[in-house]
Every structure is written in structure tokens, then in C-alpha cells.
Amino acid sequence: MSGILIDPGKCIACRACEVACEREHGRSFITVFEFETSAVPLNCRHCERAPCVEACPTGALFRDGDGAVLVDVKKCIGCNMCVLACPFGIPEIAGKIMVKCDLCPDRRAEGKLPLCVQTCPTGALTYEEPSEFSMSRRKAYAERLALRRAENAPGL
């Protein structure tokens, strides 16, 4: 399934993703952490084998047709099990229930990208299959290598 993939090497810490997400959802489900020489945006990974889903005692966490992990607000009891289980520290309890990134289902239904991905000025966030992502990275690296060889090639 497609997911939001993060390339911290392109993040400029502008936090456009946070602002866009908060505008849409009332709070931001993506957080940009800034360091002295780089920045890392982080949001729900919608894991293939999601510990939050496995830990949920009431079955409040489920997957939609695209594979996004969502919360059924009627079933959530705010027990914090998902918070403890998530290796990325993503789920938060807001009021009495858990909230987190839902991959913008309304936009996906219209064939659009999740908001944070759509707005990211530098392309640090992409929405694609991890296999597409790794292939395009592999290709970009190969191209750079080839370019260097071409530059040093005599007679070209």
C-alpha cells in the first residue's frame, strides 16, 4: 500500500505540513523536529504489522480500504495501550480518545494526496508505495554515479 514516506534529507523545517494538517484537522498529526543541521518530520507510519492495532483491547483501531490505520471513536476507551505500543510515539489521547493521522480519507476518496504531502514545498514528503520510493532513490543514485563518470570521460 501507499504511505507517506519521509526524506529528512530534503526537509527545510518550514512546518508547512504542520500548518496544513492543523488547518484541516484542528490539530497537527505531523510534527517537525528541528536540529542544528537538519530536521525530521514525523507522523503515523500506518505500519504493515501495526503494534497499536495489535495492542488495542476494544478493536477500536482498524484499516480502511487503502490500508490506513484509523480509530473508531465509538469503540475507543482512551486506555493508552496504543500509546505505549507505538515505537514512534505517534498516538495521542485528546480529551478521552486517541487521535492520530488518518491519511486524509476525504482527499484520498477524491484521488488527491494527503494534505501534508500535497503542500510540502521541497518534496520531503511523498505518498507512494515504498517499493516505488526505493526504486526512484536507487535510480537517482545510479544517475548521479553515471553523471560523474560521464564528466570524467574523455572525448564526450
Next chain:
Amino acid sequence: MKVPVVCPYCGVGCRLYIERTPSGYRLEYADDIPGIPNENGRLCPKGNAVLDLLSKDRLRKPLKAKEEGKFVEVSWGEAIKEVAERLREIAKDDPRQLMFFGSAKTFNEPNYLIQKLARMLGTNNIDHCARLCHSSTVAGLKAVFGAGAMTNTYRDIEMADVIMIWGHNYAETHPVGFRYVIKAKERGAKVIVVDPRFTRTAWFSDLFLQLYPGTDIALANGIMHVIIKHGLYDREFVEKRTVGFSELKRTVEKYTPERVEEITGVPAELIEEAAVTFARAENAVITWAMGLTQSVHGYDNVRAVATLIAITGHIGRPGNGASPMRGQNNVQGACDLGVLPNVFPGYQAVTDPEKRRFFEEFWGAELSGEVGLTTIEATHEAEKGRVKAYYIMGENPAISEANSKRAIRALRKLEFLVVQDIFPTETARLADIVLPATSMLENEGSLTNTERRVQWSFKALNPPGEARPDWWIVSEIGKAIGFTGSGARGFNYRSPEEILREINACTPQYRGITPERLKENLAGIHWPCPSEDHPGTPLLYTERFLTPDGKAHLASVEHSGPAEIPDKDYPLILTTMRYVGHFHTLTMTGRSELLRKRWREPFLEVHPDDAERFKLKDGEWAVVETRRGRYPVRAKVTKAVKRGVVAIPWHWGANVLTNDAIDPVSKIPDTKACACRVRPVSEAEARKLLDELREMGVVA
């Protein structure tokens, strides 16, 4: 219905849609418009927060002051009558007592009108905020290449093999434009960053030249020294398309990398490497912004950098060029349309009798051939009582002017101050009449981005209360003053389209940029566009430069320090900067909860060694003092700044500290380097000081 608009913030000129929904308005990304500057409709945080411009404290009715800061509501008729009468009276006495400010935050059409109004009243005292940002670029590039605009497009940045980013925190000030740098880098391009601070732009650098503020000429000369010594300049280009090379060679001869290292603090081997990398590149661009321009020798700084571009032949071809980055979405347009004291629309000199005769005939009025006042000069003249009235459209000099306390003193001294704006600004508090204008989303017209791309923005929202479009306000005032002639000879306009057609008729670069064409083509048209069937000109100088002889005039400039250098009393150099989530004097972004909560307050960046020396602690309060004022701010201890340098974002009012010494040619103030000292203070003392400054109206 989705209405296509242009983002009201920076000079990238991003497109977005505003859509009406049952519950109000929402923003939608313009990912379906091909060829726009923000490909796929991407937006930065400010762009994402544009709908917050609809906040509750917008100006809704014309106001008249009973005393300073105390206003009563008046009708439009009454407000316009009073403004017209007062302007007419003062002009009758001596039109040079009037000063007009256009605005890089409004469309081309009202900017054209306000300079027409000033000039028909008999004065060239008209200027706008470009004076404080890129006036040195305009003057410096004109001297070397013949015109003051960006020579290429964002696409050319993407195509470059080496991108030199000079005095410009590109990633933070123009995040969407920075996309093109990242794309180039992905392709293998090298990035050279020249900055006193290790900015987020510098994160992406292959070479980082951390110079002391105000030493740019020495560095540029050092780089050219290396290029010339190793014979890396473009001999053919220098010979065929430039003049002044032998003098340049003599001048830069003494700028050896070792000597330049002493002046700038940049290691000699880095200077060598940067020079070789830049000169050897097949395609290279230089982009710059305030770090280069805001200096007492901003004009020379720009000429030196332009000369570096010219001797390496990195201009006039795709993937090459000089790219000054504009801060506001219509700086380029306001300059193009003559909101400058020395030129009519289309950069036609007011001192040229032939051009003046054309406009006298066109507007049907006698025009002054005397170059008018720039903003800082007008402030100084107002202080002396020689300028008596200001008409300010969408500017906030109380915060934006260097040495802002002095600016406020001058504003208080005026006999008559009109402020036309969308929010009650610090400057509006001092006004006699406040005119409520519409924001860019509530109005339509054309505007010109950094790449000289003219785009049409459509009306997406209804204005609050009785707020009116800028073009309407200026034309009503023009008519009330008595300029009621027909066509171009008066101010009888019914729409911005009509005004743009008048612009087409008198501005050579805009001749073919008609409202009809712009509305059809949402990606816009690059000027010069000399006729209606011309596609526009994305790339300048492919054949010849715009100088009279068609050649680039290489400049030989000597290094001299900033206007103020550190001494015993003021041992540090202060420089100013910006935050990605804020815009200029906060009048717009300061009202957005989304932005304010993320960029809550300013920080003083200070090197760990200096923090220890002056006993500052991370996160604790400090007071920064210069010869102009004091400013309390929390300290942020970071190696991002060099030892001996401190930096503050200027949005909140740090201009109480900055130096208003100006560049003799471009009249830009030296806001990027002045001497200062710092000391720790208690929170209580800091708050008290802030309250005092707020009372004075110099901090937001």
C-alpha cells in the same frame, strides 16, 4: 467554485484556489495549473495560513483621528474629500512637501495609480519598501547589465550545476522557491552558501563560506582574484560582451585569498575552492537577498556579484543568471510601474526630457523633472519639517524603517498622515485619516513575481465592512482632487482591467500583457512582452545587455567595512534575519494563530563563547543595546552564528537597534550590520522595557 488567486506573501508568487463551501471558505492547492511557479500547487506555512487574513480586527470603515490613536468613523465621502483637500492645499504650496508610498503588497494597478497621482500633483516623491530590500539590486544590476530585474527563472535554478546563494536564507524566506535548489542538488548540482549564519539553507551547502556581516565585496573580489589568476574566466564572453576587464583585473589583484581571509573570516582554501567550483561550472546561477543588499555599500555589493557572474559568462543562457529574490509578492511590479522617485513606469527616467514629454502628453499634466525623495530621505526631511504630508498605501514604516524610533519621531511631526491598509498597523495609530483597503484575496488585478512573471489574481472573497479596493480608493481621491479628464488624463476608472490597459499603453515591457491574456493564461507572462502576439521573455540578455552599448559594465569596487564596526563599548556585530513562518512587520502573519503559536517570539542567536563572555544563558532574557536603542529578547545559544556576531529576527521590531546610515547610490539602510552589546536582564526588567517600546509604537 474554485477561484484562482496569487498568494499574498513572498515573491515566489504561488498560485492557490479559494473555494466557497457551505460553512465558509477553504483553501485548495492549485495542482492542476501547468507552468505555475509553485509546481503542483505547493505552499509554505504562510501560504497555508492565508485565510487567517480574514481575522476579526480588519479595518472596516474609514477613520478620522480626533487625537493621536483615537479615531471616529467617517463616511467614504467625507474621508476622500478631506484627503483630497489637504493634498491639494499642500501641493499648491509646494508639491515637494508631499510624500507617497506605494506598496509591494498590492496589485500593479493601484501602484500605477498612486505614482500617477503623486506625479500629477507635481512631485516625484514616491517610493515603496523595495528601498529597504532590493533598491541596491535595482541600481547595481542596472549599472552592470542595464536593468535591475532577475535575469532568469526558477527553471534556470533547477537546471544549474552550481548554485551560489549569497546573503540569502533561501530555504526560510522562499521555501517553495527553494524546491528548485533541492531538485538541482538531487541531480548532482553543487550548492555554495555565503552567509554569516549557518542557516537552514546552509544545511544543503556543499561549500559554506561564513563571512562577517558587511564584508561581501572583499569576498567577491577574492573569488574573482582566484578566477582571474587561474585563467578560469570566460575569455570569449569577457572580450565580446563586457567592458572594464583590465581595470577589474588591477583592482582584484590585491585581494589574495589570504588577505580576504583576514577581512571576511572565510578560510583562504574555501575561497579558492568556491572560485574554482563556480567558474568551472557549465551552468551556474547566483541568488541573493537582504544579506547582500541591506548595506551602506549594497550598490557596490551587487555590482561586485554581477561582475563575478559576467566574467564567468554565467548569464544569458538557460541554467545561468543573476537571481535576486524578492521578499513581497509584488516588489517587482511596484518597481516596474514607477513607484520609485527617479523613474516613470517602465524605468523611464524622470530626468529624461523626452520621456517626461511623453507622460505629460499622456496624463495631460505638467510633470516634475527633479528626482524625488526615497523613504529614508523622506523620513529625514519630515523630521526637519520640509515634508509635511505622507500618503502611505499598505506600508508600516513604524516597524520596517531602520532606526525606527527616529522614523516614528518623523511621522509624529507630519501635518497630515493618510494610511491605507487592511489592518490597524503601528503606523496607522499615528494617522489623521485611515482608509480601509481590501486584502489581495478580496480584490483582483495583476502582479509581478520575482521571475518577472505577471499573473492575474481573481477576487475570491467579499471584503469586510466598507473596505474598498486600493485602485478604487486612489482613483476616487484623484477625481476629488480634480483630475477628472477622460481616459489616461484623469482617474475615471471602473475596473482594474481598464487601468492595466492604460499600463499597456505607456509601459514598453508590459505592452503585450493585457488583462485578457492574463486571465486566459493562469501561469502568467514574463516581461518584456512588447506586443500582444509576443510570448514573453523568461530569459534576459541572450544577445545583448540593456546598457547603451549592449555590453556588461564590469565594476571594480574596493572593500570598505560596514558603517559601524565593533569597538570597546559595542563589541559585537548585530545582524537581522527572518523566520519562515512570519512575514515582515507581522501585520499579516501575526494575526494567524496557526503561525503565531509556532513562531511565538524572537530569539537572539549568540555563539556559546560570546554567551559565556557576556553571561547569557540559553532561553533567558538579554538586552541588546546599540547607539540607537535597546531591545529585550530571549537568548538562544547556538553555533549557527560566528563568534562576535549576534542575530535577531526583525519581525517584532528589532529596527529600534539598526543603523539608518544609507548607501549613497541606492539609499538602502545598513540594517544587516551594526555594533552592539548584550547583557543579561531579569524577566521583569525585560517585560518593562518591552512595554515601553510597545507604548512608543516601535514593537509589534
